[in-house]
Amino acid sequence: MVQLDTIDRAILLELQKESRLSYAEIGARVGLSAAAVHDRVKKLERKGVIEAYRIQVNPKAIGLQVTAFIAVRLQNDATCADVAPTFADFPEVEECHSAAGDIDVLLKARTATPEDLEKLLYRIKRVPGVSRTTSTVVLSTQFEARPLIPVEAE
Amino acid sequence: MVQLDTIDRAILLELQKESRLSYAEIGARVGLSAAAVHDRVKKLERKGVIEAYRIQVNPKAIGLQVTAFIAVRLQNDATCADVAPTFADFPEVEECHSAAGDIDVLLKARTATPEDLEKLLYRIKRVPGVSRTTSTVVLSTQFEARPLIPVEAE
DNA sequence: GTGTCTAGCTGAACCATATTCGGTATTGTA
DNA sequence: TACAATACCGAATATGGTTCAGCTAGACAC
Incomplete structure (x- = not known):
């Protein structure tokens, strides 16, 4: 885990909400010059944050x-690692997680129509290693893609 | 649904992968001038795409x-709409969907530790209207945040 | 104490890119 | 044909990213 101070966390929050903010604008919000913000952002990129x-x-x-x-x-x-590359070939599949519990793999997928979802499910069921699928269809989305709040340093 | 041509779809794909590409670079990839790409992107923003x-x-x-x-x-x-505002108060909750089937609401959450997840679950269980929760912990993530492929016009 | 190093900051200069603008080609329509 | 709308282009301008030299504070050695 990368060590982040209060200013780094503030910058990450702002950029998650709106990554097109100018460095000058971010600097005004967090109390730094544009060049200093630039420095920190580049460092955060280099560190993989x-x-x-x-x-x-x-x-x-x-x-x-x-x-x-x-x-x-x-x-x-x-294993999940076995089947994931095949799932990655399906562009409808947005996420692929290995999970604990009743389930081995959890996928998030998007299709144009319910019929397309049906077809996708058939393709998934046919992937070698897959035993059974259980789908939960989303009726409406209240929120999604919210910014992650960086954990405070201990 | 917004009508998109092949070039719009190509632009959206590129920007989902890397939104810092210059308009000139995108233009080179899709066969347009920078100004034309700029035009299209602004239109896609205005239309809510x-x-x-x-x-x-x-x-x-x-x-x-x-x-x-x-x-x-x-x-x-x-209803999901009843409880969603309360879930939105928990910064750990990244997504909140209303779902069909066995389940009424599906949340995606991230915490620092398993203990924090436990605490979050207690808080969720205490929300008025919530009857029961079933959690699936992610062991590893194969992929996430893949670009969405725009549907071809019919 | 002094000297030295490093990290992080600043303002200024420079340069790439976003943005705006005027003009042109194309298409559809009256 | 004339006209309007759309989408494009290249050029000019404005904005903001990026680089740089220098300053300061803190840590460390002597």
Whole structure:
């Protein structure tokens, strides 16, 4: 874990909300010059705290109306690492986690229509190592993509 | 749903991967001038396709070691919309969806430690309207935050 | 105490890029 | 044909990213 002070945490919060803020603007908010903010941000990138700069796209606006969480049970001889590369070939699958409990793998997926979700499920079930899937369809999303709050140093 | 042509989709893909690309660089990749790309991007922002510019932070690097999905069952007289504002008060909760099936609400949460997750679960259980929770702890994440592929126009 | 090193900051200068603008080609429509 | 709307281009301008030299404070050795 990377050591972060109060100012680093404030910068990360601001950039998670709006990464296009100018360094001068961030500096005004956290009490530093633009150059100092620049320095800190570059350091955070180098240390891997900032992984990427991205846009957040509205899924519905680009035709992805359906969101679902797909719980996958694997056969005993298969691991999440075995099947993940295959799941990565399905562009509908946005996330892939190995999980503890009743479930072995948890996927988050988005499709244009319920029919497309059905087709995706069939493809997933056919992946070698997959034993069973249980899907939870999202009816509405209250919030998503909220900023992560950095943990205070101990 | 917003109508997007092939170039819009290409621009959205590039920006989801790396939103700091210059308009000139994007233009070179999609076959347009910088000014034309600028035009299209502003239009995508205005139409709500691009919701925000954000940084992607490595949760582990900022001390968030634990990720969990929390399935919430509500009492019959409660709705997801009722409880969501309270969940929004918990900064550990990153996503909140209303779901169909066995479950009423699905949360994604991140905490520093398993103990913190335990405390969060207690707080969630105490929210009025919540009947039961079932948690799935993530052991490892294969991938996350993949770009959404815009649906082709019909 | 003095000297030295380092980390982190500042303001200024410079340069890349975002943004604006005027003009042109294309398409659809009356 | 004329007209309007759209999407594009290159050039000019404005903004902000990036670099740099120098300053300060703190840690450390002597």
